[in-house]
Amino acid sequence: MKFIREIIERLLKEADIPIEVAYWDGEEKKFGGGAARHKITFNSPRAMMRFVFGLGMGFCEGYTDGNIEIEGDLQELLTIPYRVDLSNPALKHLTNLSDFIASLRRRNTLSGSRKNISHHYDIGNDFYRLWLDKNLQYTCSYFKDTDVDLDSSQIDKMDHVCKKVDLKEGEEVLETGCGWGGLAVHAAKNYGVRVTAYNISREQVSYARRLAEEEEVEGLVDFIDDDYRNAKGSYDKFISIGMIEHVGKENYRVFTDLIKRTLKEEGKGIVHFIGKVTPKRGNSWIYKYIFPGGYSPSLSEVLSPFEEKGLVVRDIENLRLHYARTLDHWAERFENCLDKVGDMFDEKFIRMWRLYLNSSSVSFKCGGLSLYQIIFTNGPDNREEMTRESLYLPDLEAPKWNYTM
Amino acid sequence: MKFIREIIERLLKEADIPIEVAYWDGEEKKFGGGAARHKITFNSPRAMMRFVFGLGMGFCEGYTDGNIEIEGDLQELLTIPYRVDLSNPALKHLTNLSDFIASLRRRNTLSGSRKNISHHYDIGNDFYRLWLDKNLQYTCSYFKDTDVDLDSSQIDKMDHVCKKVDLKEGEEVLETGCGWGGLAVHAAKNYGVRVTAYNISREQVSYARRLAEEEEVEGLVDFIDDDYRNAKGSYDKFISIGMIEHVGKENYRVFTDLIKRTLKEEGKGIVHFIGKVTPKRGNSWIYKYIFPGGYSPSLSEVLSPFEEKGLVVRDIENLRLHYARTLDHWAERFENCLDKVGDMFDEKFIRMWRLYLNSSSVSFKCGGLSLYQIIFTNGPDNREEMTRESLYLPDLEAPKWNYTM
Numbered sequence: 001m002k003f004i005r006e007i008i009e010r011l012l013k014e015a016d017i018p019i020e021v022a023y024w025d026g027e028e029k030k031f032g033g034g035a036a037r038h039k040i041t042f043n044s045p046r047a048m049m050r051f052v053f054g055l056g057m058g059f060c061e062g063y064t065d066g067n068i069e070i071e072g073d074l075q076e077l078l079t080i081p082y083r084v085d086l087s088n089p090a091l092k093h094l095t096n097l098s099d100f101i102a103s104l105r106r107r108n109t110l111s112g113s114r115k116n117i118s119h120h121y122d123i124g125n126d127f128y129r130l131w132l133d134k135n136l137q138y139t140c141s142y143f144k145d146t147d148v149d150l151d152s153s154q155i156d157k158m159d160h161v162c163k164k165v166d167l168k169e170g171e172e173v174l175e176t177g178c179g180w181g182g183l184a185v186h187a188a189k190n191y192g193v194r195v196t197a198y199n200i201s202r203e204q205v206s207y208a209r210r211l212a213e214e215e216e217v218e219g220l221v222d223f224i225d226d227d228y229r230n231a232k233g234s235y236d237k238f239i240s241i242g243m244i245e246h247v248g249k250e251n252y253r254v255f256t257d258l259i260k261r262t263l264k265e266e267g268k269g270i271v272h273f274i275g276k277v278t279p280k281r282g283n284s285w286i287y288k289y290i291f292p293g294g295y296s297p298s299l300s301e302v303l304s305p306f307e308e309k310g311l312v313v314r315d316i317e318n319l320r321l322h323y324a325r326t327l328d329h330w331a332e333r334f335e336n337c338l339d340k341v342g343d344m345f346d347e348k349f350i351r352m353w354r355l356y357l358n359s360s361s362v363s364f365k366c367g368g369l370s371l372y373q374i375i376f377t378n379g380p381d382n383r384e385e386m387t388r389e390s391l392y393l394p395d396l397e398a399p400k401w402n403y404t405m
Numbered sequence: 406m407k408f409i410r411e412i413i414e415r416l417l418k419e420a421d422i423p424i425e426v427a428y429w430d431g432e433e434k435k436f437g438g439g440a441a442r443h444k445i446t447f448n449s450p451r452a453m454m455r456f457v458f459g460l461g462m463g464f465c466e467g468y469t470d471g472n473i474e475i476e477g478d479l480q481e482l483l484t485i486p487y488r489v490d491l492s493n494p495a496l497k498h499l500t501n502l503s504d505f506i507a508s509l510r511r512r513n514t515l516s517g518s519r520k521n522i523s524h525h526y527d528i529g530n531d532f533y534r535l536w537l538d539k540n541l542q543y544t545c546s547y548f549k550d551t552d553v554d555l556d557s558s559q560i561d562k563m564d565h566v567c568k569k570v571d572l573k574e575g576e577e578v579l580e581t582g583c584g585w586g587g588l589a590v591h592a593a594k595n596y597g598v599r600v601t602a603y604n605i606s607r608e609q610v611s612y613a614r615r616l617a618e619e620e621e622v623e624g625l626v627d628f629i630d631d632d633y634r635n636a637k638g639s640y641d642k643f644i645s646i647g648m649i650e651h652v653g654k655e656n657y658r659v660f661t662d663l664i665k666r667t668l669k670e671e672g673k674g675i676v677h678f679i680g681k682v683t684p685k686r687g688n689s690w691i692y693k694y695i696f697p698g699g700y701s702p703s704l705s706e707v708l709s710p711f712e713e714k715g716l717v718v719r720d721i722e723n724l725r726l727h728y729a730r731t732l733d734h735w736a737e738r739f740e741n742c743l744d745k746v747g748d749m750f751d752e753k754f755i756r757m758w759r760l761y762l763n764s765s766s767v768s769f770k771c772g773g774l775s776l777y778q779i780i781f782t783n784g785p786d787n788r789e790e791m792t793r794e795s796l797y798l799p800d801l802e803a804p805k806w807n808y809t810m
Contacts, residue, residue: 370718372718392797
């Protein structure tokens with residue numbers, strides 16, 4: 001075990017943050033200058049072994065099992081992998097064998113997707129209502145300023161999306177992956193559009209249908225409990241928020257086929273998703289425990305099938321730090337209702353979710369995660385708005401191009 | 406020749422615009438409903454053959470040689486390839502053999518690039534001054550409204566670029582491919598930055614140096630007559646406007662290496678270029694006669710090397726129709742000074758340039774050309790502006806993120 005300790009200590013030394021480490025046999029050591037702000041406790045030799053031989057997975061599993069304990073600022077501790085040079089020969093034993101195993105992930109066939117989605121989204125609407133905003137927006141919020149709260153920023157997000165695709169009264173909208181229906185209902189109520197929304201989470205669809213009735217827009221929104229691949233019809237606008245992370249890389253061509261098939265010529269759409277600056281597999285623990293079947297692509301991985309179909313990209317915005325802020329809100333609200341969460345789930349679940357929310361926030365801040373909003377049209381639209389000004393000047397009647405060829 | 410005539414007539418019939426065709430032997434025919442708006446004359450059997458067996462190249466060469474004559478609206482005629490289904494078996498003989506030959510293009514080695522650039526940009530500053538705007542911006546303009554003129558819109562373009570990379574007084578800027586120096590001088594004068602600008606067009610560099618003296622910013626701008634690949638130093642901002650079209654696909658990794666090497670951590674940059682909706686070679690005639698060594702990439706072709714280097718894409722805007730409008734201005738101004746152009750060049754040159762300006766405009770309107778502005782940072786910048794609002798609200802003090810990890 002001396003060898004294992006040496007690697008752990010080398011890592012903590014390199015990380016250069018004031019931290020204390022405690023081993024299962026009672027030994028304690030301190031690293032970094034000044035008073036220790038954090039403490040990491042390894043409760044068993046096995047926890048140490050797994051930490052070293054499967055850095056991400058080993059730490060995450062050890063933490064959620066309670067074999068690794070953390071005091072201090074979890075997010076700062078989670079920056080350690082980004083503070084050190086993992087290619088350094090002294091750290092070469094910090095391998096990620098378990099990542100390989102986790103990469104044999106669940107496939108997104110029609111039935112596989114049902115299982116994958118149910119794993120995360122069907123664990124109870126009451127749970128999500130505890131800590132999400134009042135419109136149950138479980139995707140990146142949009143903060144116009146530093147002091148805007150979660151409820152308002154999620155409304156601003158919905159409007160940012162609706163304005164980006166230029167929703168107009170009477171238009172037909174296809175939404176794939178509609179969550180609890182918040183955006184579809186918002187769009188119907190405030191923009192007068194008709195929305196057909198697909199979702200394979202039964203819990204979410206039944207909630208969304210009740211919401212539409214409560215908000216008296218049941219004539220304008222149609223929530224369909226079915227896979228996006230079965231969508232039919234012809235639409236003016238296409239919206240997909242936080243869904244292609246679940247589609248899987250092998251299905252991007254199926255996804256763009258769907259857009260090409262259902263979106264009218266010159267129709268406009270948005271694809272909003274968690275992506276990566278550099279294409280790579282990412283955090284295996286997340287894909288094993290939180291989002292089975294998930295994959296966050298780089299921009300070029302998504303754009304390549306868009307290009308094959310002749311979808312014209314008009315605008316891309318990276319809302320990276322908006323998602324970090326959103327996750328920080330969620331993490332804080334989650335901690336504030338732990339007693340209620342504790343009535344629903346066990347301690348392991350709580351530790352797992354705490355880790356998921358905080359590690360995701362850290363990944364947006366410094367780990368190469370991004371949040372991309374791609375706006376596109378089905379073929380060139382020669383009557384489009386000249387600039388993006390109207391997104392920011394709401395009362396502006398935006399000048400438009402008017403080429404007829 | 407009957408077979409050749411049949412193919413030409415089939416094409417014109419499919420195109421469905423009112424057009425008259427005249428053959429070298431005096432025969433005339435009319436296609437499309439209503440009075441003919443256009444007339445195309447084939448002055449020799451060879452012109453007809455070349456038109457059929459090398460559609461794009463054959464037409465363009467025939468037109469510039471005067472063996473094919475056009476009356477009517479050149480741009481509407483140039484939409485013909487987009488109006489017909491070229492995969493139609495009846496049109497299958499309209500092959501593009503000459504495209505293959507033209508694709509054996511000139512390579513962008515250090516000396517090859519010098520020759521390629523000189524071919525287009527060293528034909529005389531006086532020629533470009535005849536019809537470009539007063540700041541000699543030979544790249545896509547930015548029109549805030551339909552009635553803005555070329556001079557104003559080019560100033561708006563320069564400001565749009567400067568604001569997108571958030572230029573601040575005292576910053577060091579690297580510009581690769583600076584044209585006649587208009588943007589570098591504008592940025593130095595109006596934003597107080599120091600610009601180091603590379604260009605391998607001798608004519609442009611000597612003009613740019615005189616401009617800097619006239620505008621009294623010679624202490625702030627340094628025009629270097631050298632290849633971008635030889636750039637050195639460390640900069641806060643990186644600017645490249647209309648340059649990677651000349652870099653060639655084989656050099657994108659060299660180009661992103663340069664950015665990574667010269668841009669400070671968290672430094673911001675813009676790459677502005679003519680791209681394609683779908684990756685393909687494009688108009689061979691343009692690459693043979695107008696821009697040897699050129700290539701307009703799709704977004705994913707450019708983004709992939711950006712991703713490998715960890716450059717974080719923050720914002721992408723497609724200014725497709727802004728370039729169509731810019732080209733229409735240029736084409737009109739070119740026609741308005743034909744007498745002066747005629748003193749400098751022959752009739753063939755004039756026809757070639759008329760075709761280049763008009764066919765490019767048509768390609769932006771309906772032929773799959775785009776103008777992308779990619780804004781990126783070298784690694785994540787956790788103090789970036791929260792929204793893009795300040796681009797559109799100039800007096801706004803934009804709220805910024807302030808994450809320290």
